[in-house]
Amino acid sequence: MRYGEIGFDLEVDLSRGSIDRVDTDPNDTRLYLGGLGTNAKIMWDRVPAETEAFSPDNLLIFSSGLLCGTAAPGSNRTIVSTISPQTKLMAYSMMGGFFAPELKYAGYDKIIISGKSEELVYLWINNDKVEIRDASHLKGLGATETSEAIRKELKDPDIQVAAIGLAGENRVFYASIEQGRSSASRGGIGAVMGDKGLKAVAVRGTKDINVADPAKYMELCDDVLKYIKYRADHPIKGVPPILQGLGSPQEMAIVDEEWHTTNFTWGNSRTRRKDFWTHEIEQKWKETQENVRTRLISCHNCPMKCGATISVPGLPTYMMKCYSKLTYTMAAFSDLDFGFKIAQKATEYGVDGFSAPQAMAFGLELLEAGILTLEDFPGMPEDTEGRFYYLLEKIVRREGIGDFLADGTYWAARRIGKGAEKYDHNTIKKHEQLPLKLGMLNPVYYLMYSTGEKINITQIEGQFPQEPFATRELREEFVKDWFQVPDEKFKKYYVDWEPRGEMSNPYYPTVEASCEIVDWMEKMHYIDDALGMCAGLSSFPLKPPYHIHNYPEFVTAATGIKMNKDDVWKSATRTRTLMRALNVRRGMRRADDRPPDDHWRKRFPDLEKQLLDQYYKLKGFNEQGIPTRESLHDLEMDFVAEEFEQKGIYNNG
């Protein structure tokens, strides 16, 4: 028997209509832990560099993490991996909710989907019974509607469903996979699901999930719960309200949006409105939010309440989390009421809350610039809100201009031409980013934006404060109970970091310190993504309950595989390196490791070069960002080096 994990994956070939239950190699658990780690290994072994996103040979993997479904609070993430149609690199998007634990209760760690079905189908996993079922009656339905329809037809309200909406069916490059209160949105994985003819995956499980050392495991879980309570009573002072506690930024609970609305950019990530937040706006938005928010809700086995049920009068009820309440609002220069209303439609259609509003604002900017004309938008309303609704409908159906915008701003700009390229100014590796434009280069963020394999800042940042507190005394106070640091030196880096002067951005933290800080932050994300732990209780917030000191104990007690801090750290290094290798094999190089040109006004090319050089060195990559033979050997991944040599990747740069 295996502990923590189940030890079986489900292999589904939609071309042949075959379903197999296959056992997995426990040695892979030691090497990659699970979740994203083992997904990356499968992608490396089975999806060659030439395979395109919309090829039947592309895999779509729904994975639980190693700890998912155990009693560890917050261990509920589903890690979905595939080749992205937009970046053409490996996409891994994740969602919370209830899907991954249910999958493990049904007796599987992963669902590995290959091939393509000619007819629209859905997958029904009910413990040992697994069926590919006709979904023609679900065609065109919204993601939430689909989930409800499946629960109704299978007569079980406890079934967990991951579904795509119209955007996924029509292969919009930023289509999401929606699952109740959660969604896996980044990288266009919903488009791959649609391309495979897979409308939904429904799962119900009633089996046990076992752990190897029960008493120890429960002691660890209880400690985590106690610390969560402690942090609820001890918010971190001096940071914006949404960042003071644990969980995702508490967008559903908190109405104070001064930080987002005045620091983040509006429209096509253009305009900062430093004076936007007024008392009247605050009152109005508070009323809006409290009127539509029915209840704050949680994911599986997590005491945080990061999501909410949203019922806008006259619209169907839906569930929301985090920042999407503001992305449409700000892209359209509108207000929160509009944000909640359009998000209902966007959730049903299943589109990414970052990319979709950005693509719409980009389209309207091209119209304003005269690159597109009103003839490109037949029948479009005059008002901005009306225009956003109009564009959403066009995009998810790939009609007219919508077909261009459905590819995201990078590809749309190149298809449109006529100088549209310079309006695609907020992408990294062809992927839309948070709307944020700042003044002074921050060396730590420079590295994270440039090198993050997830291509999304929220999935690499965390742990280390975004800014130094104003005085040394405050910083000293902050580090007093900061036991999460992997090494005491991080406390010094923070205490010495000043808002202005010699010891401030961009030259402090130093190049070496910046690389170490990034290494710590991204390692924690990689560990979370392998274990299926929510970043909101671990790698994202300041002073989280899970950290590098208790994770090895969790892994050991759950699986019975003895791992210490170095082992877990090395496993995360291995997965991080394998992710890089996968993308290098697909053509990614140093030139791609860069933030949007206008992300900071003040740039420092020499310093940026030093930062990237040092980061690569620390990671065991060569100057092109390619993992070296030596580092691959050290990580027991000679198979990667061999393929790089065979393909001449080391020679051609």
Place this chain on the structure above:
Amino acid sequence: MAKVTKIVKSITIDADKCNGCKACEVICSSWHATPRYSSNNPARSRIRIVRLPLRDIYLPVYAGEYTESECTGRDKYIIDGKEYNECDFCRASCPSRDLFHEPDSGLPLKCDMCEETPALAQPKCVEWCHAEALIYVEREEEVEEDKQPKLGDIEIGLGSMIDKFGLQQVLDTVARMAKP
């Protein structure tokens, strides 16, 4: 019959505060696993949440008595505009639903308030409910002295087997299984 004072353990369920995380189901099934905490499985939990997020229904229900026959209750309740089945509120482990039956054996489950020696400060589900939807309440009550011995899990389980297969068949099976 003689009156005695007895501590009655009960749980007040503030359904308005439930956020549907199922931590109660996880910790209940984990606590009752053998060995303790060795596994978890909400399908074995003695508390289950009737959870219909789009209708904003979150209703924690505890497993109560085993019953051999189903009832006639098919009524609907509408509370604050939300429609519930009569069944949703029922604690019984009954033949008309999967709820509160062991998923493999079909044997009934019943909440035991995590009784053990020494006693816990509160049942595990209450401890793990950070939403404070489950509130443990102890009160003293004068009750008539109950001379009946309390049925344990095995008796309740055997009782349901006897109801289903008849005493003789269960005896024969136990006798057969007892042979080396």
